Amino acid sequence: MPAPLLEMRQIVKTFGSLRANDHVDFEVQSGEIHALLGENGAGKTTLMNVLYGLYQPDGGEIYWKGEKITLHSPRDAIRHRIGMIHQHLMLVPNFTVLENILVGLPSPKEPFLPIQETLTRLEDFAAQYGLPIDPTLKVKQLPLGLQQRVEILKALFRGADLLILDEPTAVLSPLEVEEFFAVLKNLVGKGVSIIFISHKLDEVLRISDRITVLRQGKRIGTIETRQATQPILAEMMVGRAVALDHSFPKGGAAQPILELKGVSLTRPKVGRVLKEITLTLHSGEILGIAGIDGNGQEELADVVCGLIPYSAGQMFIEGRSILNPTPRKMKAAGLGYVPADRQRVGLVKNFSIAHNLVLKSFDAPPFNAYGFLREKVVRLNAQQIIAEFDIRAADLLQPVGELSGGNQQKVILGRELKLAQRLLVAVHPTRGLDVGATESVRQFLHAQKQKGIGILLISADLDELLAMSDRIAVLFRGEILGVVPGEAASLPAISRMMLGERLEATA
Ligand SMILES: Nc1ncnc2c1ncn2[C@@H]1O[C@H](COP(=O)(O)OP(=O)(O)OP(=O)(O)O)[C@@H](O)[C@H]1O
Ligand SMILES: [Mg+2]
DSSP states (O other), rough: OOOEEEEEEEEEEEETTTTEEEEEEEEEEOEEEEEEEEOTTHHHHHHHHHHHHHHHHHOOOOOOOOEEEEESSSSHHHTTTTTEOOOOOOOTTTSSSHHHTTTTTTTTTTTSOOOOHHHHHHHHOOOOOOHOOOOSSSSSGSOHHHHHHHHHHHHHHTSSEEEEEEEETTTHHHHHHHHHHHHHHHHHHTTTEEEESSSHHHHHHHHHHHEEEEEETTEEEEGGGOOHHHHHHHHHSHHHHOOOOOOOOOOOOSSEEEEEEEEEEEEEEEEEEEEEEEEETTTTOOOEEEOOSSSSHHHHHHHHSSSOSSSSSEETTTTTTOOOOHHHHHHTEEEEEEEEHHHHHHTTTSSHHHHHHTTTTTTTTTTTEEEEEEEHHHHHHHHHHHTTTTTOOOOSSBBGGGSOOOHHHHHHHHHHHHHEEEESEEEEEETTTOOHHHHHHHHHHHHHHTTTTTEEESSSSSSHHHHHHHHEEEEETTEEEEETTTTOHHHHHHHHHHHHHHOOOOO
């Protein structure tokens, strides 16, 4: 065997008393896609941050192309041609694609930016790697799939023999994942090696050559992908056999709890993003909304939660018309909301877990008395949610920003699912969660439904929709193309509807 491209030996990284990486060995061969797997909080991002020079390890060595190296900062990593795309995209939303790529790039003609050269090279790169993009658009105008493309171009631009991709597919729709995998294959063909992190076992099995599993900071093992199966991987990650692809009993819905009648939303410049939506959600029902990202799902959720006023139509809760819904009114009506963009709207990073868990309810009983926050009650609430959602943290006063990506997700989920007294709007609720946590959240949703809560489940994960939903409505270009009973729904039929094929029989 040739010397590996990368060899990390006995890496140790501690945070206080926590060993996030405990003597981890990890190697990547040149030309391979090496997947890194593990539960939320297992230490994947930490290990990659060590490799990218963001964290200094407390022990261990890194060999790169056969030589021992020390990385003091990402600048060193980039100099060695190691690139990283982070779990949460790090672009400047108000900058254009070009500006984002130029940021921090050394200019041969200081203080002038090499704009023309960059544009020309960008075109070359885009063609060579199959990553077309309009460099004049602002990043905030781009869907997440394209924002990620910008990040990849940015890394390639700085030169990369190894690309670290931390959960790149978590925010992609199934179609975008296909395109993305084609890009990865192309990159490998051009001599780039890849470290790929994902919680989706089917993806890992499809795209990688080898898989390394971490559990509680330790390396459990490395296996060839062709010898791996989902149950094998799940057991390596969790330490015991895990039930996969669990389906939930359907039916049991009662009274309508939420009704939309002819609801439309028109946005300046964009036009109509929701077209006469008519839908009924019953209490004790999970109504799934399927559709390719960008077909109005997030707007539908925002409208129902009172975040965006709709342009036409009517909305009813338990038969009563809700005029001009606002987030406050909807919360008072017993609504909980798990939004899609949780990094932006969900958490205050330097607040503790306990305080993030009462971010929306700290001003009311039981958390508030006579204008004072009742810390004891706040802590009790945190203890309970941490246990229920298995949030892995040092303690409840730890700043949320120090938690692993998946555990941050669990904090938002715990808070919002608790707020939902009658109605829940959940957008991609299991995104970024490991197999065990995904299963717990699904169990929780099912239990809520059995208690009579109506759930609008918006997800890009068709398997999830099929496993959970009593009925599934398909959204295409802002229109409901049909509603099918969850029992009878088939993956191919729904996929076709997601691409615009109308269904005659509706339920
Ligand atoms: N800056 C930090 N300060 C304190 N603790 C940290 C810090 N960064 C990570 N940790 C802790 O280290 C452990 C490993 O976190 P890491 O982010 O590496 O997990 P992960 O495997 O990437 O999980 P996920 O799948 O949820 O992204 C977690 O317990 C986390 O809380
Ligand atoms: Mg992570």
